[in-house]
Amino acid sequence: MRQDRRLRRRNETVQEILDTAIEVMAEEGVAALSLAEVARRIGIRPPSLYQYFPSKIAIYDALFERGMRRSVEILAPYRATIADDPCGAIAAGQEATIAWMTANPVLAQLMYWRPAPGFEPSPQAFEPAVQQLEILREALQAAVDAGQLAPAAASEEGLALYTVLISGVISQQLSNEPSAPPGQGRFTRYARTALDMFFRYYAPEEGETDDPILRRSRAATPD
Amino acid sequence: MRQDRRLRRRNETVQEILDTAIEVMAEEGVAALSLAEVARRIGIRPPSLYQYFPSKIAIYDALFERGMRRSVEILAPYRATIADDPCGAIAAGQEATIAWMTANPVLAQLMYWRPAPGFEPSPQAFEPAVQQLEILREALQAAVDAGQLAPAAASEEGLALYTVLISGVISQQLSNEPSAPPGQGRFTRYARTALDMFFRYYAPEEGETDDPILRRSRAATPD
DNA sequence: GTCTATAGCTGGATAGAC
DNA sequence: GTCTATCCAGCTATAGAC
Structure with a gap:
């Protein structure tokens, strides 16, 4: 038509x-x-x-939304594996997110700082950001339910700490070594370690089961 | 004159x-x-x-240097207490740094991202940043020597992870809640938790723990 | 949907007088 | 050390023709 x-x-x-x-x-x-x-x-x-x-601000807004939508899309394949292996899904999603962000520094900056005074994401642009947090919460909750993490991991505190780790890795990598190849950066290479730190902090109490951390960190930490 | x-x-x-x-x-x-x-x-x-x-870039450079110098100055009082209580000094220094950064978002942005293409800190401007890292290394090493942290805490990995935590807290706080009062932010309030996560990750192995004699002799060593 | 024209500004940097 | 004058350009946004 x-x-x-x-x-x-x-x-x-x-x-x-x-x-x-x-x-x-x-x-x-x-x-x-x-x-x-x-x-x-x-x-x-x-x-x-x-x-x-209608304005420059509208372009910032559309880009913010695009960035957020894209980073939700990136999580989709891992979201499907949450039920099978929650901590594995979180780790894979984290790696993919960081790879995408370092490859898209402009959008990362727009999403993780306030580089353009006068621009504040509209509710519509922010919606996928909320969705992204929900996916994270879902994954952490699944890990808690599977006994791989302590309940606090899926609390506001746990979510906040996770986002702090992600944005910290991206921020440090892009400001100190903006052109490092993906995964090879001085900071991105410790992303996995940062996540292990998170997992270990929220390791389930004794008797709360199966410790995913030792297994996981031994298996995946490169040297 | x-x-x-x-x-x-x-x-x-x-x-x-x-x-x-x-x-x-x-x-x-x-x-x-x-x-x-x-x-x-x-x-x-x-x-x-x-x-x-001589140029706009030179102004960026001077501001980067000013920000870095200022944040080194902020650490000075805590540096003096490293020998007494390394982990306490690290925690106090972290809190003061985060408070200053959230109060100075423009300098924080200049220091933690690359908001102005074409500007890259000159070696001279970067020098205090190196110094700041050295203070951190010194504090972490003291904590290791005192048996409060495992040796890896003072490695490149430990330093990188610490800076990831700091920049992550600041980045999240300033982008999500730029006008929160110091210490009351949705993210800055978890700064201490983030540090505990770090400390716990680098908890000394069994048997590596606190040696009171070694600790006392270090405390007596002039700086 | 794209244009011209225009309003009403703004910019970084240099030459050279005083 | 500060200025005027200047270069030569840039900008967002709107009105209104085609």
Whole structure:
């Protein structure tokens, strides 16, 4: 249908704008995004951008949402394995998330700091972030239920600590060694260790069962 | 002496420029720092700024250095207590650092991310960062020597993990709840828990524990 | 949906007078 | 050390023609 084609075309342009905005921010800085430069690169005049986004802030918002959605999508395959092996799913999801974030430093910055004053994610853009936290909570709760972690792991504290670890690894890696290959960074290579630290902190009490940590850390820690 | 006064006056202007640059960055974003705006606010014309800094990058560099120096200064009082109580000194230093960083989000961003492409800290600006790491290493090593932590705590891994915790707490706090009062934030309130996690991960092995004699002799050793 | 034109600004940096 | 003048450019956003 004609309508569909038009919509598809429009959506392609929207995506092109967003892709190009990321490029420009990578070169100029997130706060120094220039719409005119974006327009130039995709071959339109600046006013035409306003057919797709009402303002610069709207572009930040769309990118924040895109980043969050993408990082939820990345978790999807691991989410399916939660029931089988909760701690394994968490570890795999963490690794994939960190790999994606270090490969997408602009979006990581937009998601993990406030680089553009005046921009605050809208509720709609924030929705996938909430969803992501829910997936994490689900995984931690499954680990608790399986007796692999103590109940506190799935509390607000546990969730907060987990996100602290993730954002800390990404932040340190990107600021100290921005161009390290994935998994080879001075900091990303300790991501697994950081997670073991988390797991060990929330190791179940004696009698609460099976200790996943020793098993896991011995199995997976590279040297 | 006349010379001194002139130097002092000059230095005052330098500090005023830096203070104002922080203000402007807080409003416009780190990457969107405008020198013209800085000049306007301190009541000079833009070209006059170039008597104090050769470029915008130089201002970023000076601010990075200032932030790093300041955060080393903050550690000084706790450094003196390392010999007495290494883990206590680490905890107190961590708390003070986090409080300062959350109160100085612009400098924190400059120190913990790369918000301004084209700016990379010069060796001189980076020097206090190295010093800060050395203080941390010293404290962790003291804790190891006192039998309070396992040797790995003072390794590259231990240092990396500690900085991951600090930057993670700050990053999460500033991006999710930028205006929380110190210590009351959803994330800063778990800073101490994060540190406990670290300490527990590096708990000394059985038999490696606390040797009171060794500990006392170290306490008596001048620094 | 894209354009031109325009408003009303802003920018970093240099040359050279005083 | 501060200025004017200047270079040469940049910007977001809107109005309205086609």
